[in-house]
Amino acid sequence: MSLVVGLDVGTQSVKLVAYDSVAHEVLATHSHALELVAQDDGSREQEARWWIDAIRACFAKLDPALRARVVALGVSGQQHGFVPVDAAGQVLAPAKLWCDTSTQAECDEIMDAVGGPLRAVALAGNPILAGYTASKLPWTRKHRPEVYRQLASIMLPHDYVNFWLTGERWMEYGDASGTGWLDVRTRQWSPELLAATDAQRDLAACLPPLVEADASFPISDVIADELGLPHGVRVSAGGGDNMMAAIGTGNVASGVLSMSLGTSGTLFAHADHPVVDDNGSWAAFCSSTGGWLPLICTMNCTVATENVARAFGFESRDGDTVLAGTTPGADGLVMLPFFNGERTPDLPHARASLHGMDTANLNRANLYRAAMEGATYALRHGYDALCAAGLHFDAIRLTGGGSHSAAWRQMVADVFELPVDVPTQAEGAAFGAALQALWALDHAAGGQADIAALATEHVHLDPALSTRPDPAATAAYRSHYGHFSRHLEAAVASHASGNVTNDG
Template sequence: MNYVGIDVGTTGIKVLVVNENGEIVDRFDRPLKVYAPRPAWSEQNPHDWWDGVLDLLRKIPKRYEVKSIGLSGQMHSLVALDENYEVVRPAILWSDQRTTSQCKEATGVLGGEKNVISMVGNPILEGFTVGKILWIKENESDNFKKIKHVMLPKDYIALKLTGNAGTEWSDASGTACYDVKNHRWNSKVIDALEINYELFPPISPSHSIRGKLREDLSRDLGWKDVDVICGGADNAVSALGIGIFKPGDCMVSVGTSGTVLGITSSKIPDLDGKLHYFNHVIDETSYYMGVMLSATSSFDWIRSLVAKDDTLSKIEEMVKNSPAGSKGLIFLPYLNGERTPHRDPHARGVIFGISLLSKKEDMLRSVIEGVTFGLRDSFELIKDKTEVRRVRITGGGSNNTEWVKIIASNFKLQIEIPEMNEGGAYGAAMLAAIGEGRGIEEISKWIRVKETIDPVSEWMNFYDEWFLEYKKLYDDLKQIFYEIDLLVKNMI
C-alpha cells in the first residue's frame, strides 16, 4: 500500500510515492512558469497546475497500489472560479505586490492593524488573499461579477481530483479573512469589506478526507477506491515533513528565502504584526512564523562575485578559515527589502566594515552570519511567544555544516538535520497516511535525523554582542535606505 504526496509550488510540481514505512518508492516533478504581465505582478494559469499534476500522476506505474493522496501548495495565491468552477482569470500569486492600496484601505475600514490582527490573527499584507479579491473588485469589474468561488492552489487541485470544493485550516489562515483562533471565516471582516460570504468554501481539518478520487480518473490511472486528503499550506506541510508538529518544535528553512516556524498551542497572535500566526496541519496546534526575503539568495549573490569557480565544499573550508565576526564585517541581508522583523521594502544589502585586510573568505562568512542574524531576528520573536525545545533545519543552507554551526551558536540550541529533505510533497504523503487513520506519533517515526550539530561554546557570547551591532546598523541606516530608494526611483 502506498501514499501519494503532491506539492504545487511556485516554480514546480513535485509528486512522491511513499510506502507504508515512509520510504520513497518513486518521485516525479515538473517545472512551472510564473508570468509577470506588469512590474510587481506575479501570475500563473491554474490549468498549468492541473495539467502538470495529471501528467505526473499518469507517470506513476499502475503496479503501485495507492491508498490515498495528500496535498501541499503555495499559500495565499488566489484562484477565482465561476459558477461552474471554471477559471475566471489567471491566479494572482503570493509574491504579487499590486494590492498595496487595497490592503491599506481594508485595514482602515477594519479599524487599524491591531484590530485586524485581533480579528484574523494577522495583518492584511500584499501577499495575502483578501487584498487580491479586493483588487479584482476594484480593477476588473467584469471578472469580479463572474466570480462565484475563491480557492487556494492545492484546493483547486483537490477540486479537480474529487469534484468537491473546500479548504482547510492551515491554508485558510493566510487569506486574512479567516479567524485563526476559532477555525472559521470571519463574517465581520468579510461583510465590512463588502465581499460575498458565499465565495468562500467550507473549511475542514487538514487531515480530513475531501472525497474519493473521481471515477474517470481512477480508471485512467488504474487505481481503486482512493481517498483524497485535504492537505495543507506549504510551510505547515513542509514542517510536518521533517517531524515538526508538537508545541516546542521549531523549523528553520534556509532556502531562497529564510523561514523560522515555531509550533505552539497558544491562541494569542502577534499583535505587533511582526510574526505570522497560522494554524498547523495537526489539530490544536498553530505556529508563529517569521520570514526573511533573502537567505540562500544572499549566499548565491556573494558567491557569484567572489567565489563563482569554487565548489561548495571549498567555500565551506574558506568560511572555516575566517573567524567569528568575519574580521569586522557585518552583512545586512536586505537585498530585496525585508519582511521580518522590519517590513521594510526600502532596505537594501550592506557589507559594513570592509578594509584592505578583508578577504573573500571574510566576505563569504559575513554573508552567512548576516543571514543567520536575519533568522535570529525571527527566532528571538518566536521565543518571546512560545517555548522552543527542538530545532530542525531544512533547505539548501542545511548542507553547509559550518553554516548550521553558526545558526546553532546563535540559537544556543542543538540543531537536527533530518535525512529527508523533500519539502511539502513528503509532508503531504504523511498527511495522506494520517487521513487514513494512522496516528501522528506512528507516522513521525518515518523521520530520521542524519546529524545533530551542537553550538560552538566560544562563539555564543561573541555572537550575542555582534548581533546587537547588526541590529544597530539597520536602525542607523533605515532613513538613509528610504532616501536612497526615492532618489534611485527618480533617476529611472
C-alpha cells in the same frame, strides 16, 4: 497497497514523494521546475495550469507499478496565493503568489477600513500583510475588473490542485488562516475583515467550505485514469507548505522548532492554543493537524544566496566550497537580504543592501557568507520575538534546500545557540503531505490514529547531519548579529519615515 503520495506545489517546483508506510521507506522522489513571472511593481505570478502540468510530469516519472499501489495522497501548497475561479471551474487569471508585494496599498486600505493593524489583529489574530490573500482581491477588482466580476470561487494554490484532483471545493483551517480573513481564535471567517475587503460583495459566498484537518475526498475517476492511479484513492485535506513541513519534520507537539531554508525562510512551532501577538510580530496561524502554528516568515532566504551565486557565476550547491576560509562576520560585511521586500519585519518595499564594504573584504566568498548570514540573522530576529513571548525550544528541525549545506547547518546552530537536527526525508512539505494523507486515510476507514504518534513512527532524524553549536563561533556571531540588528533597526526607521528604498 500501502503507498501514500505527497505533492508539494512550491514556487520553484512541484515535488512528489511516494512513501511506503509499512516498510517505512520513501520509494521515489520526483520534481518538475516551475516558471515565475516577476514584474517591477512587485508582482509575482504563476499560471495554475503550470502546477497541473508539473503534477502530470511528476506522476509520469513514477513507475506504473508504484502508481498502482497508491491508496491516498495529500497536497502541500505555497501559502497565500490567489487563484480566481469562475462558476464553471475555470481559472480566470494568473495566480498572484505569496511573494507578490504589489498589493501593499490594498493591505493598508483593508486595515484602515477596520481601524488599523491592531484592530485587524484583534479581529483575526493577524494584520493584513503584503502577500496575504485578502489584499489580492481589491487589487484584482481595480486591475482586472472583468476577472473580479466573473469570480465565483476564491481558491488557494493547494485548494485549486485539490479541486482538479477531486472536483470538490474545500479549504482547511491552516491554509485558510493565511488569507488574513480567518479568526484563528474561533476558526471562523471574520465578517468585518471580509466587508473591509469589499463592502459591496459577499465574499464569504466565494470561499469554499472549511473542513477539518483529517478530512479526505475520493479522487475523480477521470483524473485517476489520467495519472494511472487506482479508483478510490483518497485525497486528504492538505494544507499550506509550512503546515505540511511541520508534519514532515515531526513538529506536531510542543517544544520543537522547525526551520525551513527555502525561497522564503520560516520558523514555526506547534501549539495547542492560539498564540497571538497583539502587535502582529509573528503569524498566528492554525496548523493542518487541528492545532495552531505560530510562524515567522522572511521572504528572502535562499533567494539571497542564489542571487550572489548567480552574480559571481557559480551554483549555490557549490556555496560551501566558496565559503571555505571565511570566518563569522564576513570580515565586516553585513547584508540586509531584502531582494523581494520583506514580511518580518514588515518592509514590503525594502531592497537588499550591503554595508561595511572596504577594499579588503569585497570578494565573492565574503559576499556569499554575508548573504547566508543575513538570511539567518533575519530568522534569528523573528526567533527573538517568539522567545520574548515565553516560548521555549530545545532544538531545531531543519528542512528546505538550505539544509543540504553543512556550512548553513552549522551557522544555524551557532547563531541560534541550539542543536540542529535534520530529518532523513529532506522534502519536509511533500513528506508531511504524505503523512497527513496516511492519517486521513485511517480516519476515513473509522480508525483513530493520532498524528503525533504517526509522526513519531515515521519521521526520523539523520545523525550524520546533526550539528551542535561551536562555542567560539557562537560568541563571534553574537557580536555580528548585533551589527546586523542595528542596520535592520535603521532600515525599519527609514521605512517608517517614508524612505522605503532602504538605500542606507
